[in-house]
Amino acid sequence: MADTLDDTAVADRLGALPEWTRDGQAISRQVRAATFLDGIDLVTRVARAAEAADHHPDIDIRWRTLTFTLTTHSAGGLTAKDFDLAARIDDLAAGTGAGGAQR
Template identity: 75%
Template sequence: MPDTLDDTAVAGRLRDLPAWSRDGNQIRRRVKAPSFPAGIDVVTDVARAAEDADHHPDIDIRWRTLTFALSTHSAGGLTAKDFDLAATIDRIAARHGAE
């Protein structure tokens, strides 16, 4: 089981991910895709990356707006896995022209 990060480590990791914010024991990011189909493409690519990482975000889809939430439930908090997948989500969103 991965180790949870303390508040200092979480703050440090968030500095590298400015689009993400902490919400209790999770980190969240809202992404606006250029179109609904582009948003679904983002979700599809995130789903593939999540499967590869064996770490799965909560995803809310509202037309072109996608909200991603990450937490390592098995560890009871935030771990490096959350921040690694967050960085991957950022790259995927950018590749699809989402902001």
Template identity: 65%
Template sequence: MPAAPRLTEPEIALRLTALPDWTRDGDSIRRTAEAADFPAAIRVVVAVAEQAEAMDHHPDIDIRWRTLHFTLSTHSAGGLTALDFDLAARIDQAVTAHG
């Protein structure tokens, strides 16, 4: 499958305005979320994993007790693509629903 096209700097800036909990870090976007407790954090991870599998696009996830760190980048494109922002929005939904 060919890589998704990289977004331009103006496209990235515009898409970030719709995702206020996400920040740019070079060729990645990042978000930290707090869950109520460890089981809630795991529920968020499971929900994100299901979305990631459906999209065939997978985030880096670091879990520390109830703190979740998500990082998104399209490695095959060498930067940020629409896939990253689409998955970020789904991660936000999972955090809201399960966190």
């Protein structure tokens, strides 16, 4: 099982992921896709990356706005796995023409 990160480590890791915010024991990001189908394509790419990492985000789809939420349920909080997948989601979102975070 992965070790949870303390508040200082979480803050440090979030510093490298400016589109992500912390909400308790999870981090989340919203992405606005250019079209609904672009959003679905991004979800598919994220799903493949998540499966490869054996770490799966919660994904909420609202037309062109996608919300990705990460936490490591088995560890009871945030771990390096969450931040690694968040960085991968950022890479994938950057390649779609998707807009930045919508807060």
